[in-house]
Amino acid sequence: MHIAITGAAGFLGQRLVAQLLDRGELDGDAIRRLTLVDQAEPPVVAKEGVEIRSLALDISTPGALDPVLEAGPDVIYHLAAVVSSAAEADLDLGMRVNFDATRALLEGCRAHGLSRTRLIMASSVAAYGGELPAVLDDMTALHPQNSYGAQKAMSELLVNDYSRRGLVDGLVLRLPTIVIRPGRPNAAASSFASSILREPLNGEEAICPVPTDLELFVMSPGRVVDALIHGAGVSGEALRTFRAFMLPGITVSVAEMLEALREVAGDEALARVRHEPDPRIEAIVGSWPARFTNERARQLGFKNDKDFREIVEAFLGERA
Amino acid sequence: MHIAITGAAGFLGQRLVAQLLDRGELDGDAIRRLTLVDQAEPPVVAKEGVEIRSLALDISTPGALDPVLEAGPDVIYHLAAVVSSAAEADLDLGMRVNFDATRALLEGCRAHGLSRTRLIMASSVAAYGGELPAVLDDMTALHPQNSYGAQKAMSELLVNDYSRRGLVDGLVLRLPTIVIRPGRPNAAASSFASSILREPLNGEEAICPVPTDLELFVMSPGRVVDALIHGAGVSGEALRTFRAFMLPGITVSVAEMLEALREVAGDEALARVRHEPDPRIEAIVGSWPARFTNERARQLGFKNDKDFREIVEAFLGERA
Structure with a gap:
């Protein structure tokens, strides 16, 4: 089992890496290889029996991920993103990192024949917006009121279409507000x-x-990482006609x-x-x-706090 | 009033041009200028008092529309598209024409400061799909099951976000199946x-x-053209938090x-x-x-057959 992770230096990426190394397996297969990608080289902790590579790459450059994709990872976690405040402040930056990089990754999977690779992307509750009902369900339209949410919603459609065409085996998890994050207060509204x-x-x-x-x-960081790990084992057939849904916060x-x-x-x-x-x-x-009702997520076995x-x-x- | 139309050589484009020239005005202003764009030069009929230019352009090339946008059109009809069967057969072609060209057009409006230009794009009932309710409303999610629908849904999100940011004054109309089309039977499933x-x-x-x-x-070609014309006069404020909806078929x-x-x-x-x-x-x-319930379209004054x-x-x- 070879796992690649974009945004691996981030808060979630680092927790996911630690959890994967701790478990030693994903979806029943021993983890032999881990490829960590971020703008700066993600921190690495050595673990016996696991070949870990840490790479500094600008994934919005077409072909940047070729060295990773050539190795044919079994699972790719696509966590790299520009956060909502930054995407709102700089439309070009947001489009490049939140959308173009996702498209380049999908094109890379297509070019390298990774039709059976499970690609798991993080989306967000920020993709919802506008005049919403009191309780949202899996058929509530995405009318994002911020560029971050729009870029994520567009990426969802692309992951779904590439998966429908059999070019990759995609899954998009919309994350609730993550609480309690470690660290210090920052500029995020949340x-x-x-x-x-x-x-x-x-x-x-x-x-x-x-x-x-x-x-x-809300969802705890631990439950979000559990969901990322659970997502690797959900079959493409079970995902039926749309590959993106809200996690149960x-x-x-x-x-x-x-x-x-x-x-x-x-x-x-x-x-x-x-x-x-x-x-x-x-x-x-x-x-x-x-x-949210979160019917699909529950049916597929995702758990809330x-x-x-x-x-x-x-x-x-x-x-x- | 200067109106630009992409896909102006197509069936709808030609009907729209004829209707505009017949009316002589749009949203209360006399039409002085008409710029028609398509892959091949759209047919032109002379009309006194109206300066008509007909251009053969590949609008998926960044900057191709610059000569049109430099003139600051008041209304742009973006009708150019690769149809569903062609977009399904050729993913790259569909992405280039149905999505990248829309993005290039939005970027062109941004670059030329056309924040007050009403951009009207045609989307489609094909953007809906998957496990749908018996009756759809304006909050039904888009889960397209074909690449054409996915590309249109992505373009909708982009038009909405650029409009929300005040870069253009966008509007997307999702078209029902158009009946009765003139001409001969073709390869389309409909x-x-x-x-x-x-x-x-x-x-x-x-x-x-x-x-x-x-x-x-379904909707008749005449009612679709009426809707395109009506759309020019709907205020941005009335469109509230999302700029795309289904027309009342x-x-x-x-x-x-x-x-x-x-x-x-x-x-x-x-x-x-x-x-x-x-x-x-x-x-x-x-x-x-x-x-469909078509609440938003009806509230905004769009009419069905x-x-x-x-x-x-x-x-x-x-x-x-």
Whole structure:
């Protein structure tokens, strides 16, 4: 089993690599080879019996991935992306990395005859938008209200069409908001969703810029990696007529998130969250859908977090 | 008022040109200039007071439309496309003409500052597919099962995103099956839908390859051209959060189509239709959705044909 990963230096990529090396197998086959790709060489941890290559490549350049694809990987995780704020600030950059690179990867798979390679791409809840119903299902149209979401939605269509034509065996997983991310607050509108838990748990102050009745659709980093791994074993036939769908997050209000913080870490931790409304952030995050039926994902065996408390406890467990 | 039209040599393009010249105005402004573009120079009919240019251009070449866009057209009709059977047979050709050319056109509008230019693109019922509900609405997801539909759906997302960013004032109209097309039967799976009317009305035999209870979602060529013209006057604000939707066709069974033929032209005409089932054509055409609510289109003032008999009579009237 040879696995290639784009965006392997990122937060999710690094967690996926660690999990794969820990398991030692994917879909029942021993992992013999791992090819990690990112703009800068992804960090490598040696593991006996696994040949690991780490490559710095600009995957938006046509043919850049040829050396990887020539080796005929069995599974490709395509995680490389420009995040939503950057794609909104620079249309050309977003188109090049989020769309053209996906197209180049698909063309590379076609050119190298990788019709049986399982290509797993990460898409996003940001692909949804506009005038949405209260609860979304697998037939809800994608009307993205940001360039990142539009580029992901276009890539989904392309992965589906190349798969339908038998040029690759694609699968696209739309990710909920990932909570709790490690690290520091950043410029992402959703940054607070991790920050209001992470900082108080670390004994620091955090700012909550949205009303506490605001709902989010969230998934823990651990469950997202589980989904990426599970996706390698889902048959193309089971994916039927469309290869992209939303992963099963859970719906939580900010109030419920803060209550879980209090339960796990006490009133002292909760008191570290300052409420400073920011209408700009509320407008962006409030436009993201928070309720999904997730029928397809469940039928295909993808699992959600049990509840928000489990997410907080998992974060504490990993930090320990 | 300067209007540019790609695909101007095609069936719809030619009807649109004739209608525009006949009206002499669009959205209340006198038409002073018409730029017609196609692979081969579109036919030109002179009209006093209107400067008409006819250009042979390969619009999939970046910059090919620069001479047209430099002049700052007020309205652009983007009708150029590779049809579904050709796009399915040649993925590269379909991507180049149906997607890359749309992207190049949007980039051209951006480069030339045409933020107020109304760009009207034709999309198709073929963008829908997969496991569809019995009646589709404006929030039904696009899960195309053919490359033509995928390329149109991708182009829709791009037109929407460029419009949202204020780079152009886009609008995408998804066309029903157009009936009755003039001319001869062709390789399109939907060819019979025109043929079983047109040939008997012309005193010739026709073959019906599908069961008579099969339903189609159809629109007359006249109503499609009306919709293209109406689209020029719909404000960007009224289009709200997504710039693409289905035009209001009417749902008819093949039996109803044949009954309209009998009413208008008698048993003699009906007897010219031979029933020779073709499972391949039934499979393709039977997968197209036939029932839509068309709420958005109706709210925006787009009109459907009254009934199928009107469609047949319009065809006879034009032929006369």
